[in-house]
Amino acid sequence: MKTMKTQRGMTLTSFLVVLCIVGFGLYIGMKLFPMYSEFYAVKTALKGVAKEPGVANMEPGKVQEMFFRRLDISYSESVKPANVKFERVSGGWNMKVNYEVRRPLVGNLDVVGKFDAHQELTLSGAD
Template identity: 35%
Template sequence: MNSMKSRQGGLSLFSFLIVFIVVGFFMLTALKVIPVYLDHIKAKASLEGLKNEINIAQKSPDEIKRMLEKRWEVNSIDEISTAENVTIEKRGGEITIKVAYEVERPLIANMSILIKFNDAITVGDAN
């Protein structure tokens, strides 16, 4: 009499496992990437803070690099080397400070995430 079969909906064990793996992969990636971006925000804020320094245009490139090193040391930013990643160009009373660096984080087995950053500020008078 009752020819209608009732079907229970939902995820099978295999489907649940696939969803669990995908969500886990994205969570693992986020756990590796978020600290890198938080450090970059602090590094960029330190760089932008140079705009507020008095007489920054009169300082030598080595003095500016030392200032950045101190700021990054206080903020525990170890990914950036001023010798390798910071370039300073002086033109007249204007200074352009460029910071370009890469951060590589291992993900799973032989897979890694590579994140590249490139920031620059210009301070001083163009006159």
């Protein structure tokens, strides 16, 4: 008596469904990656400014200028001077950068990212 072998694997329809899901995931990733890459550049610029000698005694305008010079190297476009705030702390400043990035996704849907970074600029250096 012969037994039939059952075939295993994906049908064309299931393959197309999986391909669509993976493609949509990659599309979302392509929209999110630049936003998070820019946030990483902001955090790197903050840490770089904190390592500058004498930054705790500088005026906020000078520190902000140094920060934006570092961001210009990274081609950051979302952070504006209005997004940067300074708060006096003992021994220096606390620099806060809060900004929002909005990118179109599909049709009238957007991806919105809210980013918040801060760095203490004290005599003791970066934390």
